[in-house]
Amino acid sequence: MKPTIKDIAARSGVSIATVSRVLSQKTGTYSEKTQAKILRIAKELGYRKNTAAVELVKKRSAVIAVILNATPTNFSTEVIDGIQKRAGELGQGVIILYAGNRDDQMLHQAIVTALERSVSGILLTAIEPDDADLTLLKNSGIPFCFVSLYLNQPKILSVSSNNESITSQAVDYLVEQGHTAIALAGIDGYHTGTQRIAGYEAGMKAHGLTTSCIKYGDYSYESGRKLLQEFLPLKVTAIITASDMIAAGILNAAQEVGIRVPEDLSLVSIDGTIICNITTPGLTSVTQDFYRIGSRSVDQVMGHDVETFVPVRIDKRGSVKHLKK
Amino acid sequence: MKPTIKDIAARSGVSIATVSRVLSQKTGTYSEKTQAKILRIAKELGYRKNTAAVELVKKRSAVIAVILNATPTNFSTEVIDGIQKRAGELGQGVIILYAGNRDDQMLHQAIVTALERSVSGILLTAIEPDDADLTLLKNSGIPFCFVSLYLNQPKILSVSSNNESITSQAVDYLVEQGHTAIALAGIDGYHTGTQRIAGYEAGMKAHGLTTSCIKYGDYSYESGRKLLQEFLPLKVTAIITASDMIAAGILNAAQEVGIRVPEDLSLVSIDGTIICNITTPGLTSVTQDFYRIGSRSVDQVMGHDVETFVPVRIDKRGSVKHLKK
DNA sequence: GCACTTTACGTAAACGTTTACAACACCCTA
């Protein structure tokens, strides 16, 4: 049998209450002598606390639930890393729950699991729940925060990059480099995509450019490869891509049909993961700080008041050509 | 207050025992009529079971703990995906615990956390515990399994590729293509590295090749870039790399100094993740089935009797040149 | 109509902690 505080109490001749106080470090409520004795005996017995019992009586578990899409984007590990580190600092464990791919049923199950565990916070990473689940979350009394997704609703916590700013900065940069025929590729039809389109169109308009060219996709490498086909008949000189994988797909498919990057086509990728270093040429990117997005989301959900938007930066690599006017 | 089975019992006029039996589906112990009534009332009240209470009385939680290195290799998401899916099928939740980077302190903490939660199994992914922790695990009474690491010790569960087979197959393939000056790059100094070296040397010897060339590294892209420098003065025609990232690093560094792949240098990468498709040329690889490694490790740790070694295959892309004899 | 089984449900203990409250010893101060 695993030893319990009862065993320690029996062995040390004190009550379980005292053992509990020592073990949970309610300082000031016990003498140094008993502390030493209890710690010694606990060690001797190989005592491990029973988390379930603690959570039952405390009615809240020191765990943050992270709900993820099943398709692990190449940034999710960085986000989780940030979550994990910050959670550790705050004494919280992390439990990861997969929610399938826009699978409302699985997502619902994941949320229910988190609620049943009475976690101290729920982080939804790149996930958009339906209204029923959003209501469920709101009524649960457990704080939740959207990560890498901005819903633009009042009183809903979130931490992400500013999608409008991402695309408008990308446009600014390309215009600076002399481009005017600029497309946006691989965007989704949900919140993130919509916001990026808004930023793209605002950026274009600010420079007096009215022709917009937008192609949808799903952030994957394969999607990028397919998208290149759609650009063949068009005469854009630069493409802003919704992810590094989209950029890599476009890049490779382009090179296969003899289109040179950046000589014939410039690319600015959104994300800036290590993929950007691996391709030839390297991909100039609007780089998101995923680690910080993760760590700030933990602060956010634990009630600390921190930024909603984490800044991005442009990393110049080799995929954009400077056009002479 | 969150409703409990007591509230349901009060509202439906039965005892909490009956409510519990219905809710935990002890079929055959209740009538359809009471079942219907209880389920209806539970729904009305928005009842959620309290996992902590269940775990306390059952003395085991339906959760598998996955302990990971902090440096998320690009295959870990695939492994976790496999774990997650299979665990879901078996009704187990998954909790992820990071263990830092060969940080014995953090690893110990992660193991203790898993034990305190009385998880139903512990999966150690690409992690080598020290003797004290191994003893702790063995004495815990909780099954554990090494994932993507083979310790070659009796009675220790593990699921991985066969590292000796990986490198010997790579050697076979390169010899088939006419290579004889074959190096091994980016290998670590622990179990995995040692096994891969054994396979490499056995493979070389089997073909009558006696000169071996081994360079150590840490699986990262940067490590690959550095390694290329070491190969410059040597005259190898082919390199087997310990990971896709190592291969990508060598590839890019090589191209920068005018070494063409595969014309001047052939590469066979170990892992076969999407990285192999993204580089130019694509990387020929010994591809590991990480998803299956993950899913089988769940079976293993849950007591099902499944394979310890998951087969690998060679995927030909563009990084190996066929040398005429 | 009897003995026996089955079905459906209730009672109460148990799981391992935390914590409000009480109790006691001791010391200090007026």
Add this chain to the structure above:
DNA sequence: TAGGGTGTTGTAAACGTTTACGTAAAGTGC
């Protein structure tokens, strides 16, 4: 010496489930 404070400990209830055991009612076979 009374009164109060402080430091340390014990008692016991509480957290929300599961489940062994008991029991009453209903069904079965003869």
